[in-house]
Amino acid sequence: MPTNAAIELGLQKALSEYREWAGRLGEDEKGDPVIFLNDKGVKFVEASVDCKLDQLMPLKPSPVLLRLHPSLKDVEELVQVQLTSNFLVAWGKASRCLDMSPLPLHDRTIFNPRKPPNFEFEHRGAEFKSKKLLKDYPNNYADSFVDDIVVHKVHFTLDFLSKLKARASPPSNNGNNLQNKPYSTFESLVAHLWRAITKARGLSGFETTHVRISVNGRMRMSPRVPTEYFGNSVLWAFPRARVKDLLREPLPYAAKLIHEAIAKVNNSYFKSFIDFATHKAEKEEDLVPTAEMNKSVLCPNLEVDSWLRFPFYDLDFGGEVLIYSRHLIFQQKE
Known part of the structure; x- marks a missing residue:
């Protein structure tokens, strides 16, 4: 697997194209909701556990597992990462120093x-x-x-x-x-x-x-x-x-x-x-x-x-394709 530093650098590259995720919610002069493309970025949290992966896998559904989901309370960042979008694929390519293609359409x-x-x-x-x-x-x-x-x-x-x-x-x-x-x-x-x-x-x-x-x-x-x-x-x-x-x-x-x-x-x-x-x-x-x-x-x-x-x-961050x-x-x- 790539290092945390490589994954973090890949995230920076991906956010340079998916700028909405690095912005902040706000309102325009009419009071309508908008996203400010101010490049404030997202929170990157490193976590570790002292055991081998095969001791935990497969992760069985449980209320305890649900608590691992990021909390939305008082969060200003727009991205809470879950495996649900092409952004993750672009992030994986960027972490492997590959071109992020196709690039997102913002129109x-x-x-x-x-x-x-x-x-x-x-x-x-x-x-x-x-x-x-x-x-x-x-x-x-x-x-x-x-x-x-x-x-x-x-x-x-x-x-x-x-x-x-x-x-x-x-x-x-x-x-x-x-x-x-x-x-x-x-x-x-x-x-x-x-x-x-x-x-x-x-x-x-x-x-x-x-x-x-x-x-x-x-x-x-x-x-x-x-x-x-x-x-x-x-x-x-x-x-x-x-x-x-x-x-x-x-x-x-x-x-x-x-x-x-x-x-x-x-x-x-x-x-x-x-x-x-x-x-x-x-x-x-x-x-x-x-x-x-x-x-x-x-x-x-x-x-x-x-x-x-x-x-x-x-989705591949360098440790081969996710099964x-x-x-x-x-x-x-x-």
Whole structure:
């Protein structure tokens, strides 16, 4: 492995291109949130432990492991490093004295609103909610459950996933031999877990449950968002159902709800959101982004995030490529 000094130097080089991470949050003259590109840098903490790596690996999920995550309390730096972005890959290349290619794209004009704006969808109640709800939502709401979180890691075999996908996919098309396009492994697995978790919770049949699913707009927008774009392009899909319908109907019912909800978050929806966020949300003082409110998804609902396309296998700080498994992350509180 490279020395700490080499990794620190690589971080300095990476931050020279990803300058947003080295900046600070603030407000412009209009009071809008901005990032000041002031190159104040990030905190670099060295840690050591007196044991061999094979004595600790594999690290089993536990509340103790969660406490190793950096705290966000009173932190002014913008970057809290976790294995979730191309920045990590660039950092690894810089630590090995390689060129950081491709370089990040910082151009935000690719998300400029249309002229005239077109609000095709209702974004109140989805991406934006009343500021009153934010006041009723304690700042430490999610933090209060940290000690109650149960971390459970499940491994599904390829054979199980293959059979699950076949069971969840739609039947033949109107009696013809041609088959409808099968649902994805992601949609099939989420449908299965949604039903299983809902059943285990013993909820009332007339209660409504939904799944909050993050949807990446990079491949959905037209024109497509460049791979080099350095920033966020995520909205959410909310498939929902009454508990009795979800449990009474077969697996394809849940898979269809998930598939259709995700499909609706398309190019038109993203463009409508950009127009609304630019022209409406900033003028309506009672609206705030739900991303600032929904810090924890509670029963009877779920949140699911997919890490299937993160470039884990490209991450190399000089000790060879990281061996990493695929992840599907569920968040819930009973």
